Structure formats: C-alpha cells, structure tokens
Amino acid sequence: xxxxxxxxxxxxxxxxxxxxxxxxxxxxxxxxxxxxxxxxxxxxxxxxxxxxxxxxxxxxxxxxxxxxxxxxxxxxxxxxxxxxxxxxxxxxxxxxxxxxxxxxxxxxxxxxx
Amino acid sequence: xxxxxxxxxxxxxxxxxxxxxxxxxxxxxxxxxxxxxxxxxxxxxxxxxxxxxxxxxxxxxxxxxxxxxxxxxxxxxxxxxxxxxxxxxxxxxxxxxxxxxxxxxxxxxxxxxx
Numbered sequence: 001x002x003x004x005x006x007x008x009x010x011x012x013x014x015x016x017x018x019x020x021x022x023x024x025x026x027x028x029x030x031x032x033x034x035x036x037x038x039x040x041x042x043x044x045x046x047x048x049x050x051x052x053x054x055x056x057x058x059x060x061x062x063x064x065x066x067x068x069x070x071x072x073x074x075x076x077x078x079x080x081x082x083x084x085x086x087x088x089x090x091x092x093x094x095x096x097x098x099x100x101x102x103x104x105x106x107x108x109x110x111x112x113x
Numbered sequence: 114x115x116x117x118x119x120x121x122x123x124x125x126x127x128x129x130x131x132x133x134x135x136x137x138x139x140x141x142x143x144x145x146x147x148x149x150x151x152x153x154x155x156x157x158x159x160x161x162x163x164x165x166x167x168x169x170x171x172x173x174x175x176x177x178x179x180x181x182x183x184x185x186x187x188x189x190x191x192x193x194x195x196x197x198x199x200x201x202x203x204x205x206x207x208x209x210x211x212x213x214x215x216x217x218x219x220x221x222x223x224x225x226x227x
Contacts (some may be wrong), residue, residue: 004156031213041115042219043157056214080128091156099215101147104156 002026006092012111018080021108024073025094033102034067034077035091043091050073056071063084082112116140117205119218127226129182136203143205146189147215148177149176151200158220160201161188165209190223198225 005024017064025032033048047057052069060067064083077113079086089109093102118137126132134148144165149157163170163186165179176189188207190197218227 007126033215035217040219043204044218045214048136048214050213061132093156101159101162101216102157104149105153106156107224 004092004094004103005107006090006105009106010109010111012113013082014113016074018078018110018113019082019086019110019112021077021090021092021110022104023075023077023092024031025075025092029094029096030072031095031098032069032075033093033095034075035093035104037091045072046077054075079106079110082110084112086110087090087112093112094108115219116143117203117216117218118220119201119203122219123220123222123224125224125226126193128195129192132188132193132197132223132225134188134190134201134203134223136186136188136218138186138205140207140216141184141214142207142210142212145206145208146177146179146186146205147150148175149202149204149217150181151202151220157202193225195225195227198223225226 013073034046035043046059047067049069067077089107093104093106095102137208147162149158150160151157161172181187200220200222202217204219206215
C-alpha cells in the first residue's frame with residue numbers, strides 16, 4: 001500500500017502564475033479531500049469528492065481555486081492566478097467509507113512570491 | 114469561526130509522565146471525534162477516535178475522554194515517550210447528521226523531554 005501520493009512536494013512560483021497540485025488516493029478509497037494548513041487556521045477543508053463527484057466545495061477560498069477528479073485514481077487542485085496569501089501546505093486525503101479515518105498524503109508546500 | 118479549538122499551541126512533558134491535550138468544540142451537532150498526530154514534513158496520521166455515545170475510548174497508551182455537556186475532549190498519553198513528540202490535531206464531524214466533513218483544530222505541539 002503506497003499511501004496517498006502528492007506531487008510536487010514543494011512548489012515555488014511567482015504571483016500571477018498558475019499552480020497545479022496533484023494527488024493519487026489509495027486504491028479502493030472512494031472519498032478524497034483537499035485540505036490547506038496554515039499557522040493561523042490550522043487544517044481547513046477546501047473540497048471533497050465522493051466517487052469522483054464534488055460534494056462540498058464551500059471551503060474553496062474563491063474562484064481562483066478549482067479542483068477536479070477525472071477518475072478514481074487522480075485529482076488536481078489548481079490555483080490561477082496564484083497570490084502570496086495562497087502560500088501554505090496543501091494536503092490530500094482519502095478514505096474507504098464514511099466510517100473510516102482519513103489517510104493523508106505528505107503534502108505540497110506552496111510558496112508564492 | 115473556529116468550531117474546533119485547541120487553545121494550547123504547545124505543551125512540554127517529561128518522559129514517563131502523563132501528557133494531556135485538550136480540545137473544545139462549539140457545534141452541538143458534532144458526534145464523532147478523532148485525534149491525529151503529525152510529524153514534520155509528513156501528513157497527519159490517525160491516532161484514536163470516539164463516538165458521542167461513549168465517554169471514553171482506550172488504545173494502548175492513548176485514551177480519549179469526551180465530555181458532551183462541556184463540549185470538551187482530551188487525549189491522555191501514558192507514559193509519554195520521546196517518539197510522541199509531534200503536533201496533535203483534534204477533529205470532529207457531524208456524521209450522524211449526514212455530514213462527512215472533518216473539521217480540525219489548529220493543533221498542539223507536544224514536546225517530550227528525555
């Protein structure tokens with residue numbers, strides 16, 4: 001079991017550029033979550049999918065953020081255009097069912113200058 | 114609006130003693146609570162959970178206590194070991210109400226002093 005795989009581990013980009021974060025959930029898991037971690041707000045839920053369908057995106061900060069899950073083994077979180085305040089660690093997590101705990105990837109540290 | 118609060122950003126405990134991490138919540142619909150542990154440069158890992166029908170759940174050195182009337186839960190680690198040094202996140206969901214979202218606190222950094 002390879003766990004949840006996120007790429008890249010680190011991303012440094014300039015303000016205004018497009019950023020794409022990638023996630024491969026654990027095989028067999030049917031729910032996928034994107035979280036953002038900051039010092040001030042801790043872990044904030046951005047969006048989650050059940051069976052590849054977005055269920056709740058109320059945590060997405062604004063229209064600059066979008067997420068897709070084209071199939072059960074891949075999801076992306078895109079920021080366009082990026083801003084310095086988007087700098088944070090972004091985590092992807094998956095689980096097998098609603099009664100199972102979340103399994104997190106190791107995160108992508110995003111720095112926007 | 115922080116629905117799950119961990120008011121202590123950090124805690125230091127002597128090795129072998131008890132570590133007590135606290136968490137408060139405001140949403141009375143929360144009925145399922147979890148603790149996650151996070152090491153630097155890694156994602157959080159699940160530690161222990163408790164449903165609102167219980168007031169205590171134990172797993173080895175880890176025990177979680179839930180006080181529903183006070184909207185408070187705590188994680189006890191006995192005895193504390195150096196490998197327990199990490200950031201601990203409290204999380205909650207309103208699972209029985211069909212809400213699968215996990216709301217996390219801001220975390221408490223636990224340092225075990227050898």
